[in-house]
Amino acid sequence: MRFVDEFRQPELITRTAEEIRRLADPARHYRFMEVCGGHTHAIYRFGLMDLLPPNIELVHGPGCPVCVLPMGRIDDGLSIAEDPNVIFAAFGDMMRVPGTHGSPLEYKARGMDVRIVYSPTDALKLARKNPDKHVMFFAIGFETTAPSTALTLMRAKAEGIPNFSVFSNHVTIIPAIRAILDSPDMRIDAFIGPGHVSTVIGCRPYGWIASDEGKPIAVSGFEPLDVLQSVVMLLRQLKDGTAIVENNYKRVVPWEGNKAALKAIAEVFEIRPYFEWRGLGFISQSALRLKDTYAQWDAEKRFSVPGVRVTDPKAAQCGEVLKGVLKPAQCKLFAKECTPEHPIGALMVSSEGSCAAYYSYAMRKSPELVHVT
């Protein structure tokens, strides 16, 4: 497969892993955060941990959109789905994420009209096909998916489609990284920067991480070679005592980002004053809502929702895991009450969530870790 196999060549991988071992100072411990859930997934899926020396620790970041979504938002979205006139449409990623009274899939099993869509435009198609129903798209994602939601809304407006709305949970990555760096219990040496998000926002917005915080960052793709090469870049910077933003995903990420996508976001969305993130709490200017010019398609304006803040089960330590303070297996519920089949926190649902990734790909290789408290 082109653009995939080139980045999975065993001999290149082996050579890069050797270079990592050469560069890593055995006297020091490294903590690198991979911001993106996609990286977490790739690291487990390809067994990359096995290729790194033990003093390089990869800390899983907040870049998994369903993982950072607080339960109250899911409840709000699902309360709209209870209207028999509404079709609730969302990405497959959302379907198993638990709300207070069940996940979207469980709502579907109870008879509510819940559909999996592959893109927001598919939700719009559903609206065209079902003129007597209202289709609500439960939008999630960082800047990666926001442009496609924006373009869909622009089309809905241009065509004047009345029976379609978006419940926006779009969030932005930079404030989340800032919150992590501001967190007192956080010790990160360098960042493996988001890949897909950067295809939209480019590399420039990360500048402050290097210049103000002195942390190296390498924007990275998702193939094994991408991730390992990024580790090489970070080790080199730390060795040289430099901190810059490096673009290690040039085949997709333009330094300036995707201007057309950014324009679409700016046309449809505005920044919310604040938004709640699971595990990280309220972060100011960290999420997107629809502008007033799109009020007619804004599910939050068209429907009344409970808007209740739902706290996570007390014993669950999703927040600490999300911030990278705890490893998944160090959470009290991990692999006990909380499993991929009966997830309590969203980190156990999405295959990009560090708990699910850890559970399915690594846990049973080192069962002793499960009992760490």
Add this chain to the structure above:
Amino acid sequence: MTSAPPKIRFRDPQVDMAHGAGGKASRRLVEGLFAPILCGASTEPLGDAAHIDISGARIAITTDAFVVRPLSFPGGSIGELAVNGTVNDLAVSGARAVALVCSYVLEAGLPSDILEAEVRAMAAAAQRAGVVIAGGDTKVVEHGKADQMYITTAGIGSLIPGLSLSAASVRPGDKIILSGPIGDHGITILLARGELDLEADLRSDTRSVLPLVEELAAKAGSGVRWMRDPTRGGVATSLNELARDCACGMQISEELIPMHDAVRGACELLGLDPLHIANEGQFLSVVSPESAEAALKALHNTPGGEQAAIIGEVTEQPAGSVLVTTLYGGTRIVDMLVGDPLPRIC
């Protein structure tokens, strides 16, 4: 003599789609509710077909229900699946299908030409598989109470001589053989539903695997220890079940698993693991190390088995788990399918 009442461990409040997806939830339902109530104290591991004695003759018996949507898809249709599915369940239990019976549940309003096409597809598949359809039953339900048509088939088979299969006979060092490329059926169906706006040059792999199984039995006979057709839940689920049943580990190597590029590509794009995708015309076998070469050769020399491959072997550790070696020597555990495979977007 009284026996203790069966213990019902199934505690899920309602039936969800996951209970039918062939993974963990399905297993919980079958082992926690159906088996203890219906099969009582029998401790036999649940296979694809049961072997029972009738007046001194030992036969295999199985049943399978088919609810696929859409009814027809590139490479096959529900009628063909209904025959091949049951023939294959018998085959991997070590039996040659002799006769099938079938039940139709039809939704009022189903166009007759669709029904006729499916009945003809069944007849053709039965002829290809060398099995007789000996009887059937029909029910019609109100419009909206079923999705066009469902077919249930049940079949009996005679045991293939020279085969003695059980998970308990599987030993560390045994080789794991896969009959051909995986994921074609599951990905074809996913794309045929037309919800994803993706196209690929793929066809369902539905077929009878009986010729391959018979050739394997003839050439590797007593060296064949276990077989299973990895339908719903895919190769990962079948191997996890075996790992659990024989208390060994299964170590397979990513680069050895045959797969079409279109399946790999679709799985990459949708965030699915091909090891969890359903197959309808492949089977896994575990063969003693001494018989492995003969077994592989037998499959290679049989039409439809050209791409068969040894994908790994049975190990002592990690007992009860399936470990996949990635292309770079890293490893990962592959669990049974949890719920339905859902496309991952963001």
